[in-house]
Amino acid sequence: MSYRSDLLSTLIGFIPGGGLLVWGLVRALVPPSQRALTRWAARYGLHLSDVNRSVVSRYLQRTRSLEMAGAGVGWIASGLFVTGTGQFVPLFGIPLMMAIAGYLLGAVIAEATFIRQLAAPAGMRSAALTPRALVDYVPRLTVWALRALPAVLVVLAVLYALTPRHAETPSDVSPTLVLAASALLVVVAFAVDRLLQAIVARPQPAINAELMAADEAIRASSIHALSGAGVGLVLVGIGAVLFALQYASTNDALGAWLGYPATLAILLSLLSWVRLGHPRTWRVRRSSQLLSTP
């Protein structure tokens, strides 16, 4: 193991990843502050009350800690890869991809374990007479991005596999690896899409208006986190393949130009993860019809 690879793995993997992991663990122990609760509620147009405050607090504590810890573990995994292989990761953006993947996994675990707490009590059953649809909770563009971007990724991966190589190409990435990684990302995007549909379809506790409003906000927040990370993950994959194409291209002009869309894809992936996953304001579109508080 060279001194250079040790230093690189520490710098790019263990320090930021460890920081995220510790932050996530701290969040698991400390409930969200009153200010954080109020800010989150304002973002989703939710009126906090004695009925829904504890549910929202538990939701935020669990999701934020698991998402942050997941991102940390993912980032550390990229550092472990560098340490294990003794070489710098050839595909640009791998630490980011692993962090988003870890965050996504954390969000899935949080969603799967939290929904049980929202179950309606036994006895009288109730339901709102209003249909729920994915586009009520997330912009339509996000839904389409999650479905269209995997196709772009597959086209680029096939293009990479067919591209003639420089003899002295600095890229070590085999076409098989790129195709396999792209196929995996397509599967993940499809799984995220199905999961979003499942979140929309999960039963709603129509016990009272305040709890229903909290459920709507929680549902929207979960859908944002998962779709933002899902789109981000595919975008970082597109960026990585574009960078690989740039290194492998025999056409110098094309190779130089490919760096721009690749960088843009990486930046968009960050933007998607941060802004689509955590919008500044979002109200469930039919909330005024459904949740008119008496």
Place this chain on the structure above:
Amino acid sequence: MILRVDPASPVPPYEQIRSQVATMIATGVLPKGHRLPTIRQLAADLGLAGGTVARAYRELEQAGLIVSRGRHGTSVAAGNATSRRDRERAVIQAASAFAAQAAQAGVDPRAALDRALETFKVS
């Protein structure tokens, strides 16, 4: 617009759904063109089998109260707009049915009214 189903009631769940939706349409609570949840969504929310909700929807459709348009979902049928007098009459009928059901079940009228008021608060 909250639908309630009491599993302990002698009235079958599909009939509870059908009668409540029919009343909501008759009283104008559910206006013409209002989209209803899918059978799957309503069944999941109420913890019932899909067939139960499907039967209620089928009977409502046969009565001309709702219309199913395949992928576009189910909505309140056109032509159900009622006058104020009709709506008041429908409320009186619903109240009579409610009073009769409460008396039949042996529920104290005041307790039944309290329960009705609670229902108003959440819907």
